Amino acid sequence: MKQSETITDELLKIAPGLIELQNKQVYSAPEGYFNSFSQFSLNKINESENTSTITLQQISSKLPYTVPEDYFDSFAQKVIIKTKKAKIIKGQFGYKIIKYAAAAVVIGLIGFFAFNALVANKYNQDNKVFADAQQIIKDNSFEQVLSDIPESDIISYLESNGSDVNTAIVATIVNKNEALPEPDAYLFDDNTLDNFLADYDTQLLN
Amino acid sequence: MKEFPNDKEILNSFNDPDTKEQAFTTLIKKYQEKTYWHIRRMVVDHDDANDVMQNVFIKIWNHLGSFREQSQLFTWIYRIATNECLSFIEKQKKRNATSLNDVAQNLENKIKADKGFDANKLEWKLQLAIQQLPEKQRIVFNLRYFDEMPYEEMSRVLETSEGALKASYYHAAKKIEDFILNH
Numbered sequence: 001m002k003q004s005e006t007i008t009d010e011l012l013k014i015a016p017g018l019i020e021l022q023n024k025q026v027y028s029a030p031e032g033y034f035n036s037f038s039q040f041s042l043n044k045i046n047e048s049e050n051t052s053t054i055t056l057q058q059i060s061s062k063l064p065y066t067v068p069e070d071y072f073d074s075f076a077q078k079v080i081i082k083t084k085k086a087k088i089i090k091g092q093f094g095y096k097i098i099k100y101a102a103a104a105v106v107i108g109l110i111g112f113f114a115f116n117a118l119v120a121n122k123y124n125q126d127n128k129v130f131a132d133a134q135q136i137i138k139d140n141s142f143e144q145v146l147s148d149i150p151e152s153d154i155i156s157y158l159e160s161n162g163s164d165v166n167t168a169i170v171a172t173i174v175n176k177n178e179a180l181p182e183p184d185a186y187l188f189d190d191n192t193l194d195n196f197l198a199d200y201d202t203q204l205l206n
Numbered sequence: 207m208k209e210f211p212n213d214k215e216i217l218n219s220f221n222d223p224d225t226k227e228q229a230f231t232t233l234i235k236k237y238q239e240k241t242y243w244h245i246r247r248m249v250v251d252h253d254d255a256n257d258v259m260q261n262v263f264i265k266i267w268n269h270l271g272s273f274r275e276q277s278q279l280f281t282w283i284y285r286i287a288t289n290e291c292l293s294f295i296e297k298q299k300k301r302n303a304t305s306l307n308d309v310a311q312n313l314e315n316k317i318k319a320d321k322g323f324d325a326n327k328l329e330w331k332l333q334l335a336i337q338q339l340p341e342k343q344r345i346v347f348n349l350r351y352f353d354e355m356p357y358e359e360m361s362r363v364l365e366t367s368e369g370a371l372k373a374s375y376y377h378a379a380k381k382i383e384d385f386i387l388n389h
Contacts, residue, residue, distance in 0.1 A: 015383035
């Protein structure tokens with residue numbers, strides 16, 4: 001049995017009213033549509049393929065961004081000027097750091113003598129130093145004591161106790177606890193404290 | 207009727223860079239009309255049908271090289287065309303945020319806007335009735351009623367079981383007959 005006969009039989013059972021309407025085409029395509037469609041399709045395909053190629057070629061050579069006129073001519077000079085400014089500011093900041101470092105030195109000395117005195121049970125030997133330290137704390141006379149300490153002593157102390165001084169500086173200069181790195185950060189990166197100080201240094205420069 | 211090379215010959219020519227375009231032209235000429243009417247019955251409007259046709263044949267161009275001949279070429283083309291019709295309708299729905307009823311109304315309006323439309327003619331009533339069906343039922347009805355496609359082949363085109371297709375066609379034909387009788 002032909003396929004058309006099968007379908008007619010099927011319709012006869014389901015919806016006989018539709019048999020007479022089968023194969024009546026109501027729509028029409030524009031004249032010549034099927035003669036030109038294949039060429040039209042090929043043109044479209046070639047067009048889209050050429051467009052893709054051109055776009056890719058352009059991406060590699062043409063960027064949509066622009067830089068201000070003469071930007072590259074003057075860039076090197078600007079960087080050199082910035083570098084010089086930074087050195088001057090850093091010098092001023094360095095003076096502040098020495099002040100804080102000195103405070104750390106005093107605290108370190110107090111701690112050092114107090115620890116030695118306690119551990120070695122040398123209360124008598126170092127009694128004077130310990131008493132002096134207590135007096136400094138009591139009088140809150142850091143500024144006065146600092147001004148009397150020679151800069152060479154401070155530098156020498158910093159060279160031998162650098163990391164302790166760093167910690168003392170951080171504790172002294174940072175007022176907000178939330179500005180400090182998270183405790184976990186020290187576990188993941190050994191340079192956390194150095195990085196923090198470098199950032200802090202940059203912030204002050206700005 | 208014009209004679210065309212068989213599908214195997216077309217595919218071989220398509221895979222040769224020197225004859226690729228010529229083979230593709232032959233393929234289009236061989237299958238364009240059946241594909242067009244399948245699409246046109248689904249989207250109604252010629253301009254929409256033309257858009258879908260272009261997408262279908264661009265997809266064929268892009269993927270014909272990897273066609274594995276596990277199915278007949280025309281079954282494969284029909285599947286692409288059907289999926290393109292469904293995506294086109296889906297996009298229209300999203301664009302207009304329309305419900306199924308709105309889609310049917312939209313298609314009905316397009317039918318009535320056709321220059322050959324005649325409300326008194328049964329064949330136009332049939333077209334109005336078809337547009338009331340859900341999309342997949344509409345495809346099944348069109349493939350069976352107009353294209354006389356065997357269920358076995360339709361099953362490969364729509365990736366649906368023959369039993370489900372038969373049930374779908376039965377419901378579609380019943381609904382259409384009721385619509386024509388009552389309008």
